[in-house]
Amino acid sequence: MAITIATWNINSVRLRIGIVEQFLAGHAPDILCLQEIKTIEDAFPRNALIEAGYPHLAIAGQKGYHGVAIASKIPFKTVEKDDWCAMGDARHLRVRLENDVLLDNFYIPAGGDEPDPAVNPKFDHKLKFLREMVQWGEARRAQTKRAVVVGDFNVAPLEHDVWSHKKLLDVVSHTPIETDLLAEVQAAHDWVDAVRHFVPATEKLYSWWSYRAADWAAADKGRRLDHIWVTPDLKDGLVSTEILRAARGWDKPSDHVPVLLTLEV
DNA sequence: ATGGTCGCGTTGCGA
Numbered sequence: 212m213a214i215t216i217a218t219w220n221i222n223s224v225r226l227r228i229g230i231v232e233q234f235l236a237g238h239a240p241d242i243l244c245l246q247e248i249k250t251i252e253d254a255f256p257r258n259a260l261i262e263a264g265y266p267h268l269a270i271a272g273q274k275g276y277h278g279v280a281i282a283s284k285i286p287f288k289t290v291e292k293d294d295w296c297a298m299g300d301a302r303h304l305r306v307r308l309e310n311d312v313l314l315d316n317f318y319i320p321a322g323g324d325e326p327d328p329a330v331n332p333k334f335d336h337k338l339k340f341l342r343e344m345v346q347w348g349e350a351r352r353a354q355t356k357r358a359v360v361v362g363d364f365n366v367a368p369l370e371h372d373v374w375s376h377k378k379l380l381d382v383v384s385h386t387p388i389e390t391d392l393l394a395e396v397q398a399a400h401d402w403v404d405a406v407r408h409f410v411p412a413t414e415k416l417y418s419w420w421s422y423r424a425a426d427w428a429a430a431d432k433g434r435r436l437d438h439i440w441v442t443p444d445l446k447d448g449l450v451s452t453e454i455l456r457a458a459r460g461w462d463k464p465s466d467h468v469p470v471l472l473t474l475e476v
Numbered sequence: 477a478t479g480g481t482c483g484c485g486t487t488g489c490g491a
Contacts, residue, residue: 421482
């Protein structure tokens with residue numbers, strides 16, 4: 212069967228539940244993975260998602276910061292969450308689907324402003340998180356052949372995943388130390404970048420535009436921070452992808468837009 | 477070169 216998985220950094224699910232409903236009504240993914248829900252689990256807008264047709268909910272919440280969730284039309288066999296870097300942050304959820312496909316949803320730390328782990332603890336945390344992901348991939352690759360990983364990775368890995376490769380080489384999200392580490396994460400499980408499977412690496416492609424631009428669309432200084440990867444065994448099942456740029460122009464938008472993948476599993 | 481805008485939960489912090 213073909214399923215559609217979407218990932219979206221929503222930047223407060225309570226504030227933006229209206230555009231979540233709009234997105235689900237218009238695009239009807241089978242599974243929606245959210246990051247930065249910015250709420251505890253008890254205050255998560257469960258009823259809105261159930262009424263929208265997504266009764267299967269996995270939520271890892273935290274007061275004020277971070278937080279991830281998975282809302283699904285199809286049931287989960289299991290739900291797990293890992294504690295990355297022993298920080299106690301709500302940055303990860305894993306579900307097993309009925310066909311035994313594993314789906315991991317990540318919110319990787321943004322990393323602050325200064326790209327130097329010696330002076331910036333937030334950047335140090337980001338690099339440690341990525342190194343743990345390398346270990347995770349190496350440990351799991353032998354036993355997990357059918358898996359999808361999505362999320363806000365807060366790294367724009369390729370030259371044309373940012374509006375100016377040269378100008379962003381020393382900007383957190385596109386520094387070589389981060390892009391090299393993300394490449395290690397990808398290699399550790401031979402992950403296939405599902406979106407770039409369909410869009411050539413020579414084409415500019417973004418999923419995030421800063422709130423600080425006076426006119427985000429005119430300036431178009433975006434970055435591709437949100438990703439969907441699949442294991443090689445699922446590569447032949449890739450059907451299509453979409454980055455919903457229009458969502459950046461919706462009422463009271465998130466600074467990220469939904470990224471969608473349809474695949475046969 | 478600088479500062480620009482968000483959301484949460486209080487007026488600072490993280491993005």
